[in-house]
Amino acid sequence: MKTSFISSAAVSQAMRYSLVRSQGDLVKAQKEVSTGKVADAGLALGARTASSISFARDFERLNGIVDSNGLVSSRLSATQKALDQITLAAQDFLATLTSASSGDALSAVTQASGAATLEALTALLNSSFNGEHLFAGTNTDVKPIDDFNAAGSTAKAAFDAAFLAHFGFAQNDPAANAITKPDMEAFLISVEPQFTGPGWQANWSNATDQAIVSRIALNETAVTSVSANNDGVRKLAMAAATISDLLSSEVSIAGQSAAIARAVTLVGEAIADLGTLRAETGITEKRVTDASQRIKLQSDLFERQILDLEGVDPYEASTRVADLLSHIETSYALTARIQQLSFLRFLG
Template sequence: MKAFFVSSSAVSEALRYSVMRSQSALVKAQKEATTGFVADSGLALGARTSQTVSFARELERMKAIVSTNAVISSRLSATQEGLDRVSDLAQSFLSTLTTNLAGKTTSRVSVDEANRTLSTLTSVLNTNLNGEYLFAGINTDQKPLADYEAASASKAAYDAAFAQYLADTGASAADPFPTPADIDSFVTNYMDPLFMGGGWSDWSSASDQRISSRIALNEKTDTSVTANNEGIRKLVMASTIVIETLSGDMDEAARGRLIESTMSMIGEALADLTQLRAETGMTQKRVTEASERLGAQADIFERHLLKMEGVDPYEAATRANDLLGDIEASYALTARIQQLSLLKFIS
């Protein structure tokens, strides 16, 4: 018969290893109870792990696009509100000019309305949302429309064009438009190139290129508006012409032609703005529908991942509690064993 010697140290070490294993299992059980998924998908699924990794990656892409679409929707909503205000400004300006043409108001009223239109239009187009200018195209860090004031580049550009008109036609500054034909020449040959051509760069720092965003896994679209839209240019041109030319003395026929010409510009601007508002509304709808589709797809992916990697959170929580109880019991037993000593036994 053999005698076996068991030391308190050996028992203590065995308990320590048991506690370490229980602690490792407790971490896994607590993670599974919290997340609802297996702690180690590779260990649980083996060869199918690559499939779940692919699903998880696609799911994260979908969620990222949905999150981005929410920001895009906010930007488009603010843009639509701005376009509505611009259209209202144009309609009000057109009504004032119509009344002036009928002789029911003075030119001073039209000039004041033109100043209000241009000032408010500049403020709307320079709207900033989350640090980005809404109407700047891809130049989101630059203010789209410069203020029209005495020392501005836009004012200097107009003055240069007007001076060139006087030099070319020999007209006097006191009476620059003696006939309706002079109005037509001024608008066609000097104002159109200034606002509808390369001269627009003195007014606008916006980019012609609009922001393009991915709104679905396989769908991209333009999600911004630029101040370089023709409708906006025409409204700025009409406002500027009225401000600069209608305030002085003018032949009645020439005055009538000037008002008719600017009314035509505003009418064209309203048509362009209506088209732009419709396009923006369609883009809003596409973004909303794309987010709904992605949300439905994400739900399918989540259910599939849960089926492959999911665990019963209640079972995991029970297992974690049991392990925690075992660890506490091991700690208590270890403390009792460490108190054993031959000196205490002899005494």
């Protein structure tokens, strides 16, 4: 009979190898517990890995659209609030103009209302959301509207030049006190292209006519922004600018009356145009919401398919983690005991 010996170093080394494997298994098991999926899909699924990758790709793509739609909905909501405030300002302005046309409002009150409306309109059109200007069309990094009353304003300079060219004198010239109603009506017709024509983008607006188009579903897009070049905005700007400017000048009562009458028409049309714009924005909001709901249903289906392929039993995974932890603790204890074994200690 032959006897042999086993080295304590060899036993200790074997225990270390076992410990390393257990620690690797523990990392995988803990990952499965935290994610609810297998740690290595390729190893667990084999040939079915391609299906899992395809489902995951579609799942992420759908979730990306849902996230994008969330930003689009927030931008549309902010736009809708701004349009509501513009409409309220226009309605208040129209009430003042109506009183002025019937002789119940002072000229100074009407002029102040026009100035306040123009200031509010400019501020609201230049509002931004998430670092992007809401009414700039695709030119979202630039303020869409220049301040009419700011120093060096091209819009104010163009308006003054048009007045001078038409009448031969400035608004504050005493000769303006002789302007007749037909004269003022003719001037307002001549200056209108500065607002409703090419002069708007030349002197007032930095916005683009082209709006932002967003993909709200895999096979659906929508116009998801509003431009400051909208007809209602232009008409309201013309009414507010003419009243603000002409009623603070030497223009005659007859001329001011003609300006007020034209402003009443413009503001009424502007309110109607803004109402249409608000309705269109609301319809787009609803489309985005509905699209997100449909996509979430599709996303849930893909998620269930992925879980069917890669999902693990959470209770089984937790039990495996506990067993591995117990095994590792035992291995540490045995390794420490083996390392304490010594022939000299035995002889002692």
